[in-house]
Amino acid sequence: MLRNSLKGNNLLVMSKVLRLGLLSALVLSLTTGCSSNSADSDQVSELTIYSGRSENFISPFLTQWSEQTGIKLNIRYGDSAELAAQILEEGSNSPADLFLAQDAGSLGAVAEEELFTPLAKEVASLIPDQFNHADRLWVGVTARARVFAYDPKKITTLPKSISDLTKPIYKNQIGIAPTNASFQAFLTAVIENKGQAYAKSWLSGLTANGVKIYPKNSAIVEAIDKGEISLGLVNHYYTWEVAQALGRSINVVNGYFTAGDLGNLINVSGVGVLNSSNKKQAAIDLINFLTSIEIQGEFVEQTHEYSLISSVVAPEDLLALDKIGAPAIDLGSLKNIRATQDLLIEVGLL
Amino acid sequence: MVALSLIPLLYLLIRAGEKPVAEIAGLLFRAKTFEVIATTSLLVVMVILLTGFFGVLIAAGLHFLELPNKAWLIIPAVLPLAIPSYVFTYTWIAFVPAFTGFFAAVFILFLTTLPYVTLACLAGLSRVDASQIEVARSLGFSYPKTFFKVVLPQIRTHLSGGLLLAGLYTMSDFGAVSLLNVDTLTVTIQNMYRASYDRTAAAVISLVLITLSAIFVVADERVRRRQQKGEVIKSTSIKSALIEKNSYKVSTVLLITTYALLAVLIPIYVLLSRFFTNTVEISWQQLLQASLSTVSVALLGAGIALVLSIPLGILLSERSTTFSRVSSRVILIGHALPGVVIGLALVSFGSKLGPLYQSTFLLAFAYALLFLAKSVASMRASLKQVPTGAKEVAATLGLNKWLVLKNVVTPIAAPGIALGAVLVFLTAMKELPATLMLRPTGFETLATQIWSYAAINRFNEAAPYALILIVIAAIPTFVLSRPDRSDRGSFNSGLGN
Numbered sequence: 009m010l011r012n013s014l015k016g017n018n019l020l021v022m023s024k025v026l027r028l029g030l031l032s033a034l035v036l037s038l039t040t041g042c043s044s045n046s047a048d049s050d051q052v053s054e055l056t057i058y059s060g061r062s063e064n065f066i067s068p069f070l071t072q073w074s075e076q077t078g079i080k081l082n083i084r085y086g087d088s089a090e091l092a093a094q095i096l097e098e099g100s101n102s103p104a105d106l107f108l109a110q111d112a113g114s115l116g117a118v119a120e121e122e123l124f125t126p127l128a129k130e131v132a133s134l135i136p137d138q139f140n141h142a143d144r145l146w147v148g149v150t151a152r153a154r155v156f157a158y159d160p161k162k163i164t165t166l167p168k169s170i171s172d173l174t175k176p177i178y179k180n181q182i183g184i185a186p187t188n189a190s191f192q193a194f195l196t197a198v199i200e201n202k203g204q205a206y207a208k209s210w211l212s213g214l215t216a217n218g219v220k221i222y223p224k225n226s227a228i229v230e231a232i233d234k235g236e237i238s239l240g241l242v243n244h245y246y247t248w249e250v251a252q253a254l255g256r257s258i259n260v261v262n263g264y265f266t267a268g269d270l271g272n273l274i275n276v277s278g279v280g281v282l283n284s285s286n287k288k289q290a291a292i293d294l295i296n297f298l299t300s301i302e303i304q305g306e307f308v309e310q311t312h313e314y315s316l317i318s319s320v321v322a323p324e325d326l327l328a329l330d331k332i333g334a335p336a337i338d339l340g341s342l343k344n345i346r347a348t349q350d351l352l353i354e355v356g357l358l
Numbered sequence: 359m360v361a362l363s364l365i366p367l368l369y370l371l372i373r374a375g376e377k378p379v380a381e382i383a384g385l386l387f388r389a390k391t392f393e394v395i396a397t398t399s400l401l402v403v404m405v406i407l408l409t410g411f412f413g414v415l416i417a418a419g420l421h422f423l424e425l426p427n428k429a430w431l432i433i434p435a436v437l438p439l440a441i442p443s444y445v446f447t448y449t450w451i452a453f454v455p456a457f458t459g460f461f462a463a464v465f466i467l468f469l470t471t472l473p474y475v476t477l478a479c480l481a482g483l484s485r486v487d488a489s490q491i492e493v494a495r496s497l498g499f500s501y502p503k504t505f506f507k508v509v510l511p512q513i514r515t516h517l518s519g520g521l522l523l524a525g526l527y528t529m530s531d532f533g534a535v536s537l538l539n540v541d542t543l544t545v546t547i548q549n550m551y552r553a554s555y556d557r558t559a560a561a562v563i564s565l566v567l568i569t570l571s572a573i574f575v576v577a578d579e580r581v582r583r584r585q586q587k588g589e590v591i592k593s594t595s596i597k598s599a600l601i602e603k604n605s606y607k608v609s610t611v612l613l614i615t616t617y618a619l620l621a622v623l624i625p626i627y628v629l630l631s632r633f634f635t636n637t638v639e640i641s642w643q644q645l646l647q648a649s650l651s652t653v654s655v656a657l658l659g660a661g662i663a664l665v666l667s668i669p670l671g672i673l674l675s676e677r678s679t680t681f682s683r684v685s686s687r688v689i690l691i692g693h694a695l696p697g698v699v700i701g702l703a704l705v706s707f708g709s710k711l712g713p714l715y716q717s718t719f720l721l722a723f724a725y726a727l728l729f730l731a732k733s734v735a736s737m738r739a740s741l742k743q744v745p746t747g748a749k750e751v752a753a754t755l756g757l758n759k760w761l762v763l764k765n766v767v768t769p770i771a772a773p774g775i776a777l778g779a780v781l782v783f784l785t786a787m788k789e790l791p792a793t794l795m796l797r798p799t800g801f802e803t804l805a806t807q808i809w810s811y812a813a814i815n816r817f818n819e820a821a822p823y824a825l826i827l828i829v830i831a832a833i834p835t836f837v838l839s840r841p842d843r844s845d846r847g848s849f850n851s852g853l854g855n
Contacts, residue, residue: 056799062814082799085810090698093551094795097702101709103716103799117555187539223451223458223537226815231455253815255636346556349549353390353541 052290054080058095060088060109061277065311073297079290088114089189095282096121105285106294108149108277111189112339115278119145124280131292132299134317139276142340146280149298150307151314153244153332154194154273155262157229162238166263170198170271173239174213183220183228183240186357190225190243194273196348197337201270204351211355221357226250233258241271244326248312262326267333274334275342276316362666363689363727367568369703373561385562391546395570398529398542401463402574405528406521408468412613413475413520414513418505419610420476421483424600431611433835434618439473439781440831441625442788442805444533445824446470448812449628451537458538466534469621471524478520481774482513501601518581519735525574526693526731529567532791543567544696551698564699571694575687622828629824632817640822644807649826652803655718656786659725663733663782664775666726671737671775672763686734693731697791700728705795721796725786732785733778740774741767780834787827804830 059066063085074081084104086094092114095102102123109115118124124145132140132147139148156167162181167173173182185191199207220237222228228240229250244262251258265271279298281291297303304315312323322328374382385391416435425431438446446466450457486509494504510517532544543563550560670689674682692700704724708715726733744767752762768775790805797803802810804827811820 063810064814064816064819084797084799085806086794087813089551089555090791090794092555093557093698093702094705096555096557097705098709101715103709113555120555187536220456221458221539222455223539227451227455230452234455236455249815253632253636253818255818350390 052079052287054082055105055287055290055294056082056084056103057106057108057294058084058086058091058104060086060091060107060111060114066108068310069298069303069306070294072303073294076297077290077293089117092117095123099123100284102282102284104282105287106279106281106291107146108279109146110277111193112276112278112342113189113193113345115141115146115280116340118280119143123283125283125285125288127281127292127295132295134301135299136316136318139316139339140278141280146278147295147299148276148278148316150277150304150311151274151316151329152190152277153264153314153329153334154190154271154275155242155244155264156239156271157232157242157247157260158239158263159232159235159259160261161259163263167239168266169269170265171210174210174217176217178217178239180218180220181238182214182217183222183231183237184214184357185222185224185228185240185242186352187223188225190275191241192345192348192352193275193342194241194270195352196342196345197273197335198270199348199351200341201335201337204347207351208355211351211357215355215357226253229258229260232260235259243275244314245312245323248323264327264332268335269333270335270337272332272334273337274314274329274332276339277313363692363730365707365727366692366695366700366703367688369706370561370564370568370699373558374565377558377562382562385559386566391563391566394541394543394546395566397460397540398567398570401460401467401535401540401542402525402528404464405467405471406525408464409472409475409524410517410521412468412617413472414479414510414517416472416476416610416613416617417479417483418509419606419613421480422601423607423610424602425607425610429836431614433832434622435476435614436473436835437828437832438469438617438621440784440788440828440835441470441621441824442533442790442808443467443470443531444537444790444812445808446621446625447534447537448817449625452628452632452817453624460538460540463535463538463540466538467528467531469617470531470534471527472617472621474523474527475517475520477777478516478523479513482516483509486512501603501606515582518578522574522578522690523693523732523735526571526690529571529694530696532696532698543570547696548698557702560699564695567694567696568691571691572687574694575690579683579687626825626828629817629821633821636818638819644802645822645826648802648804648807648823649830651801652787652805652827653830655722655797655803656725656783658718658722659729659786660733660779660783662722662726663730664779666730667733667737667778668775670730670734671741672767674734674738686738689734690731692727693729697728697789697793698795700724701792701795704792708796716796716798718798718801721793721798721801722786724792724796725782725789728789728792729782729785732781736774736778736781737771740771740777744770783834784831787831 057070063083067083070081070083084091088110091107092109095104095107095118098104107115107118119141127144127147129144131144135148139151140146158166165177167178172178195207198210220231222231222240225242225246226249228237228242229246231237232240233250247258247260247262250260279295281288281295285291299317301317301320304317304320307313308315308320308323314322314326314329316329318330419425420428420431420435443466446469450462450466490508491504494508499507529542530544532548535542536545536548543566547560547563547567550556550563670685674686701724704720708720711720714720748766749762752766757765787803788805790809793803793806794809797806804823807823808820808827811817811823
């Protein structure tokens with residue numbers, strides 16, 4: 009009686025929508041194969057990876073290994089820190105066999121909860137020990153160097169140390185990204201090595217020198233290219249990445265501070281095998297593949313990152329890793345950056 | 359259902375309980391916590407003021423003015439609902455590299471949340487008593503005076519409902535505020551995971567966020583209760599005559615065009631220009647796969663939300679009991695939690711469920727849980743439109759409860775119910791943090807693809823995914839805003855309240 013055809017239609021549409029959704033989800037769950045195989049180590053058919061590394065950069069290598077071994081890879085891409093938090097929540101129920109992360113901090117958090125299995129000396133044997141976890145709960149895969157990116161036409165006197173950046177010749181010309189994890193890792197190294205007081209006065213000096221704040225590293229490089237600023241503190245590969253993204257060459261090059269300066273910090277991306285995995289051998293095979301000379305060479309070429317193996321040539325136009333003069337820093341000490349964030353908040357940069 | 363929406367809260371209480379009381383107190387009473395609460399509140403207030411002002415203006419223009427092709431004006435006013443706030447932020451940063459700070463965040467969140475308020479006001483306006491407007495006009499009231507004295511009081515509850523959704527969204531947002539360097543509660547929560555991997559501290563701050571959102575929810579309830587006293591809901595409202603005044607028309611069209619420029623055209627322009635300055639080959643198969651995945655899991659999520667909200671909507675529309683009041687609060691408050699918290703809560707519970715964990719079903723279920731408030735809110739509003747008399751007549755004619763529901767209640771409430779499902783669908787399509795954690799491994803949605811390219815600055819490669827997302831979102835938006843429908847489109851009878 010109160011039913012009218014239009015509104016009846018609406019209801020029909022709704023039930024169709026519901027049925028369609030259910031059906032397509034059913035089909036999808038069948039095709040994506042969300043059930044994990046509990047095969048034992050000698051006949052592994054698939055491996056699950058949590059990857060904090062971007063799909064674009066890492067997937068060609070993973071595909072290559074998958075094709076070689078015939079082992080199917082289920083790869084879950086995400087933010088390194090969030091994936092670490094997810095693994096911590098999953099605990100021993102984690103479906104992941106392997107965790108590939110952008111930074112030592114995320115790996116350290118998982119290692120601390122004893123969710124990684126220690127790796128034997130033979131695993132990733134070419135990677136120097138200084139880039140691995142002390143108990144080999146994770147190993148390094150690639151390196152990224154902190155540099156100053158600058159416009160060579162505008163900056164004629166290059167800074168020798170981070171302390172030079174507070175000098176008047178760089179007034180209103182410098183950009184930083186205080187929210188960025190790499191910047192915070194660098195600042196943590198400054199606090200650990202030169203003390204809280206020095207770090208605070210350095211940051212205040214930067215602020216007094218008219219430092220400009222950017223949301224991320226790539227925005228700094230773009231701003232230098234556009235002429236908004238002339239110099240910025242970033243990771244080495246951003247000049248390359250921005251040029252790639254824009255599809256043209258840019259007015260920005262990388263510069264290095266004097267050897268040993270904290271501004272030349274080297275951080276690593278790395279990988280660990282989950283304790284809960286029942287496919288540890290296959291996971292270790294993949295780690296050995298990623299840290300082999302051949303693949304490391306391709307890494308350098310395709311992602312513009314550094315290899316941790318000294319015999320692998322550095323990316324084009326970049327100083328070799330052992331020529332940078334990186335400060336001797338224990339990467340494990342850079343895990344807890346809460347003090348760093350408190351300092352950034354105190355000086356008003358966060 | 360209410361128990362299910364309690365999962366995140368339960369999780370937070372368990373996690374927070376792992377911390378000694380003294381540490382919790384230390385965390386709560388440090389100066390930084392107060393600063394962050396102040397920033398968050400100020401951000402919410404600014405966004406609410408802006409969306410309230412412009413949302414009312416746009417809705418009033420669309421409702422009262424004789425405008426050509428109204429559907430084409432409603433679409434740009436609503437479409438940004440489907441654009442993730444991080445896409446807004448990324449594109450605006452690409453447009454203006456120094457775009458950062460508090461006011462930039464206000465701007466982005468204003469663009470993101472304006473449709474909630476516009477839609478809610480449109481819904482309210484469709485029920486305004488036209489005879490009162492005519493009385494006011496005949497007494498010599500100007501249009502603006504009539505609007506403030508007669509119309510605005512009548513749509514107050516709808517406006518308040520829309521502002522509530524906008525405010526809760528602002529509180530839960532992470533994408534925009536983190537990129538723009540504004541320290542809100544969600545950023546603090548995220549920093550606790552990132553900086554110190556401290557899940558218990560993050561849980562404590564999440565509880566602070568919940569408390570803050572509870573204040574807004576209770577404030578909205580106050581507004582609604584005040585209105586309900588003495589309010590007569592018209593079952594059929596007489597349409598008021600459309601206003602023919604050119605200055606109003608021009609300013610309304612101008613307003614909507616400006617909004618469309620800022621919220622739709624500039625992001626699309628940035629995406630397209632990035633795409634064309636550095637063209638890459640589009641992987642059509644990947645694009646199609648991601649579109650299908652997105653649509654199906656969002657549909658399923660909307661379906662589950664619909665099913666879950668039917669009993670709740672009925673309960674909430676019939677009478678106000680302590681149980682129904684508490685349930686509606688629980689559901690709404692959950693709306694303020696950032697996706698990461700809901701995601702981790704479901705990871706914590708879900709990882710014990712074996713094969714169900716990281717299945718499409720659990721992901722759809724997470725969407726339903728995250729956006730239940732939208733569905734319940736619109737369902738409740740439209741169920742209230744069903745005249746009690748009709749139900750009583752049907753009952754005296756011998757129909758049992760279910761038949762009354764099926765033959766009387768559902769047909770009247772259907773448009774609003776459909777709107778609720780569409781809102782869940784639209785927001786689920788763009789959801790990122792919970793999707794990243796709960797999707798089946800290897801299952802990529804449009805949102806995860808956009809994120810994975812944008813994270814490495816490949817806007818050119820992200821562009822096709824973002825454009826498809828906007829196009830898909832436009833379809834239900836268009837269907838619902840078609841003006842040739844009996845009641846001027848479902849948008850008018852749903853959301854609010």
